Amino acid sequence: xxxxxxxxxxxxxxxxxxxxxxxxxxxxxxxxxxxxxxxxxxxxxxxxxxxxxxxxxxxxxxxxxxxxxxxxxxxxxxxxxxxxxxxxxxxxxxxxxxxxxxxxxxxxxxxxxxxxxxxxxxxxxxxxxxxxxxxxxxxxxxxxxxxxxxxxxxxxxxxxxxxxxxxxxxxxxxxxxxxxxxxxxxxxxxxxxxxxxxxxxxxxxxxxxxxxxxxxxxxxxxxxxxxxxxxxxxxxxxxxxxxxxxxxxxxxxxxxxxxxxxxxxxxxxxxxxxxxxxxxxxxxxxxxxxxxxxxxxxxxxxxxxxxxxxxxxxxxxxxxxxxxxxxxxxxxxxxxxxxxxxxxxxxxxxxxxxxxxxxxxxxxxxxxxxxxxxxxxxxxxxxxxxxxxxxxxxxxxxxxxxxxxxxxxxxxxxx
Amino acid sequence: xxxxxxxxxxxxxxxxxxxxxxxxxxxxxxxxxxxxxxxxxxxxxxxxxxxxxxxxxxxxxxxxxxxxxxxxxxxxxxxxxxxxxxxxxxxxxxxxxxxxxxxxxxxxxxxxxxxxxxxxxxxxxxx
Numbered sequence: 001x002x003x004x005x006x007x008x009x010x011x012x013x014x015x016x017x018x019x020x021x022x023x024x025x026x027x028x029x030x031x032x033x034x035x036x037x038x039x040x041x042x043x044x045x046x047x048x049x050x051x052x053x054x055x056x057x058x059x060x061x062x063x064x065x066x067x068x069x070x071x072x073x074x075x076x077x078x079x080x081x082x083x084x085x086x087x088x089x090x091x092x093x094x095x096x097x098x099x100x101x102x103x104x105x106x107x108x109x110x111x112x113x114x115x116x117x118x119x120x121x122x123x124x125x126x127x128x129x130x131x132x133x134x135x136x137x138x139x140x141x142x143x144x145x146x147x148x149x150x151x152x153x154x155x156x157x158x159x160x161x162x163x164x165x166x167x168x169x170x171x172x173x174x175x176x177x178x179x180x181x182x183x184x185x186x187x188x189x190x191x192x193x194x195x196x197x198x199x200x201x202x203x204x205x206x207x208x209x210x211x212x213x214x215x216x217x218x219x220x221x222x223x224x225x226x227x228x229x230x231x232x233x234x235x236x237x238x239x240x241x242x243x244x245x246x247x248x249x250x251x252x253x254x255x256x257x258x259x260x261x262x263x264x265x266x267x268x269x270x271x272x273x274x275x276x277x278x279x280x281x282x283x284x285x286x287x288x289x290x291x292x293x294x295x296x297x298x299x300x301x302x303x304x305x306x307x308x309x310x311x312x313x314x315x316x317x318x319x320x321x322x323x324x325x326x327x328x329x330x331x332x333x334x335x336x337x338x339x340x341x342x343x344x345x346x347x348x349x350x351x352x353x354x355x356x357x358x359x360x361x362x363x364x365x366x367x368x369x370x371x372x373x374x375x376x377x378x379x380x381x382x383x384x385x386x387x388x389x390x391x392x393x394x395x396x397x398x399x400x401x402x403x404x405x406x407x408x409x410x411x412x413x414x415x
Numbered sequence: 416x417x418x419x420x421x422x423x424x425x426x427x428x429x430x431x432x433x434x435x436x437x438x439x440x441x442x443x444x445x446x447x448x449x450x451x452x453x454x455x456x457x458x459x460x461x462x463x464x465x466x467x468x469x470x471x472x473x474x475x476x477x478x479x480x481x482x483x484x485x486x487x488x489x490x491x492x493x494x495x496x497x498x499x500x501x502x503x504x505x506x507x508x509x510x511x512x513x514x515x516x517x518x519x520x521x522x523x524x525x526x527x528x529x530x531x532x533x534x535x536x537x538x539x540x541x542x
Contacts, residue, residue: 374539
């Protein structure tokens with residue numbers, strides 16, 4: 001009989017210690033959401049490089065929350081040390097009210113340590129380094145007016161900030177972090193959110209990357225709605241070739257200007273331009289290859305899983321998350337619309353030489369947004385090649401969203 | 416109200432700063448591109464001049480006439496009379512008895528050559 005009781009107790013203890021005993025319903029819902037995201041990443045190939053690690057991180061943290069556990073120090077009495085079969089000679093001690101306590105350090109979970117790269121703002125600039133190595137600023141140098149379209153798309157960020165603040169359910173810091181989703185730039189959104197509203201990192205990162213993945217679905221209807229068939233059919237002249245010297249000088253000039261005017265944007269823009277200088281200088285081929293391949297891939301894994309691991313059930317399943325998802329979509333649509341409208345303006349002033357479709361590429365989302373301009377343009381005229389023209393506003397959008405992030409960070413101070 | 420005021424100030428500041436920085440970049444990029452191109456063109460011309468001088472001194476009596484782009488376009492633009500007659504007949508067939516006049520017949524130049532178009536199509540197909 002006693003054996004049965006003990007066996008029962010062991011099973012009860014095992015059940016209590018298992019996930020079934022410890023997890024709440026929110027965790028199970030989040031695991032379900034992570035499965036949907038995994039499906040979208042694998043089957044539909046929506047930004048799989050980031051969505052897959054994010055979804056898996058989300059799944060893991062909701063099944064085993066301890067993986068994000070903070071390190072802690074437990075103060076044990078001598079009797080407790082003996083009961084746990086611990087050797088007191090290897091522990092530091094603290095004397096409190098005449099009693100000696102042994103400091104028993106519990107280390108944090110794996111993701112807690114990996115997450116420090118996100119928390120301290122290390123990963124996003126490193127991702128920008130890799131992006132810089134892969135980015136060709138040639139179309140932007142050949143047609144510098146594209147910068148205007150990159151700036152226009154950032155209007156969506158600031159308008160969304162106003163609306164999010166007006167709703168009254170978000171603090172200005174949170175509103176700014178939500179608004180940056182409109183820049184369609186994952187690393188920038190994460191960089192700003194970790195500094196201004198780290199508590200919203202999970203929902204904001206998931207919303208930002210989801211919308212970037214949904215660019216082919218979200219942007220075309222807005223582009224078609226705001227342009228006429230004639231405008232969409234405009235064929236743009238070929239871009240002039242850009243000399244090597246111009247390409248080398250570009251990152252240096254941009255970093256000097258942006259770092260002087262907006263020091264808060266310097267980590268992002270600085271690393272982006274460093275990467276681009278690696279590429280264009282042509283003298284550090286090994287570093288260039290490492291930065292755009294191995295380093296970028298490693299950081300992407302760490303960033304993805306740890307950002308996903310911030311999306312625990314209790315944090316994610318709130319009314320705020322619904323607000324973030326809705327406002328993020330609004331910001332993204334607004335940014336696209338502003339880009340296209342400025343494209344129309346440029347079309348008007350250049351007497352029809354600019355196809356307004358390239359304006360939508362002003363949201364970052366490189367190179368997906370430029371591909372969409374190309375695709376929608378070719379629907380009207382199969383002989384029209386807007387890809388390189390759209391790459392100008394597209395890479396200008398990366399600089400523009402980093403500048404907008406700098407403005408938000410310098411005006412709204414963290415805390 | 417305080418938050419909304421701050422939001423409006425940020426909106427204005429954001430517009431101004433983002434546009435100012437990017438317009439500054441437009442000005443700087445345009446300027447330095449022009450300077451670089453001028454310097455490089457000047458360098459090329461100097462090279463060409465020294466090359467021509469060398470040619471003249473070695474073969475002083477040989478007359479060289481290089482075809483300019485305008486010459487080539489002029490030759491290309493010549494549309495045979497038969498084609499113009501066919502176009503005129505087609506226009507006449509469409510307009511019939513309505514008064515009409517053909518002012519000019521111009522060859523439409525595609526932005527790219529057929530080969531270039533085929534290459535671009537090939538490269539951008541996955542997009």
